[in-house]
Amino acid sequence: MKAIVCTSYGLPDVLQLAEVSKPSPKNNEVLIKIHATTVSAGDIRVRTFNSPLLFWLPMKIVLGFRKPRQPILGVELCGVIEEIGKDVKRFKKGDQVFALTGMKFGGYAEYTCLSENSVLVLKPKNMTYEEAVAIPFGGTSALYFLRKGSIQQGQKVLIYGASGSVGSSAVQLAKHFGAAVTGVCSTQNMELVNSLGADRLIDYTKDDFADGSEQYDIIFDAVGKISKAKCKGALTPNGKFVTVDGQGIAKVRSEDLLFLRELVEMGAIKSVIDRHYPLEQVPEAHRYVEKGRKKGNVVINITN
Structure with a gap:
């Protein structure tokens, strides 16, 4: 072969x-x-x-x-x-x-x-x-880290790197869990991230999400390019920072893939x-x- x-x-x-x-x-x-x-x-x-x-x-x-x-x-x-x-x-x-x-x-x-x-x-x-x-790699990785952040309905969640494999899945999953989602991406990817259901968009080439003007319950770095220290002022007092870099490899089970399949078949993620x-x-x-x-x-x- x-x-x-x-x-x-x-x-x-x-x-x-x-x-x-x-x-x-x-x-x-x-x-x-x-x-x-x-x-x-x-x-x-x-x-x-x-x-x-x-x-x-x-x-x-x-x-x-x-x-x-x-x-x-x-x-x-x-x-x-x-x-x-x-x-x-x-x-x-x-x-x-x-x-x-x-x-x-x-x-x-x-x-x-x-x-x-x-x-x-x-x-x-x-x-x-x-x-x-x-679906599998990005979807299960996003699911693992959002759960690590203890995502809850009604929370404000920021996804940094919202147009990548993990980030595009994270936007859709966070919306499914009932969060208000802010997607951070480049200018050329804003239309895509908007189509995935993001409630708010930030163009990282023009604006700084961590300037203190907005605070989030979860900040998820889906590309491993920002630090917790940078996000400190943008987190609520009990807010959580999760990242694909340095917080372990996503632990994946067949149940996670079955869950993603169900969401796909009901039209909740693509x-x-x-x-x-x-x-x-x-x-x-x-x-x-x-x-x-x-x-x-x-x-x-x-x-x-």
Whole structure:
């Protein structure tokens, strides 16, 4: 089968198209024919080995010293189950599914095997494979951090980086939870964030959300570019600051993906896709994502 293999840590050119062996499912696994995956922040961090010095050695032990131990990156995927192991009970051949693979990776390939007990559920019925694959990473990350901030109905919530993968999901989820949402983004992304349901918009190129003129119950930095100290004057006395940078990796369960699927099928959230690339252009997709200007998600089409 075809796959994109990360041959070492470094620039996007380390990602190479290769022929690799098609996997076979173990007794508790399903074989998935992948239709679509994405280029996520997690894929970029692994390929570049972007790790703080304090965690350099532990991360090398986990990921691999000279190159990723799991060379086929891609942390989210959507496809159809082609084969099941003899002990599998939750799924059957032909099921259309979407998943988060976590540290197993494997999305940049035509096929992968996942345990039936992994973060794997049936995809939303009202979405294509490409639309559905843009939900898991950003959606579960946003859900985790909003819950970490103890989001409640009626609160004022500010999302910094509201047009990215995590931020665009956070705007929609915060609205679903009944919050008054302020989205912070650049001028060119204000129309998008407004369409996602934000009640108020702040253009960070022109205005400073932390000038003290407004206070929020939750400030969520969805891109990891601001500090708690900067936000101090913009938080209510019991306000909480949460960020994707330095507050741990989102802990994700199948229940979270099921919850997101329900919201999609009831029309409460939608996916945001910036660009599509074919599998062989994954290096180009990485270069684009690294610019830090994408809107929502960059999708990789595996199957035409």
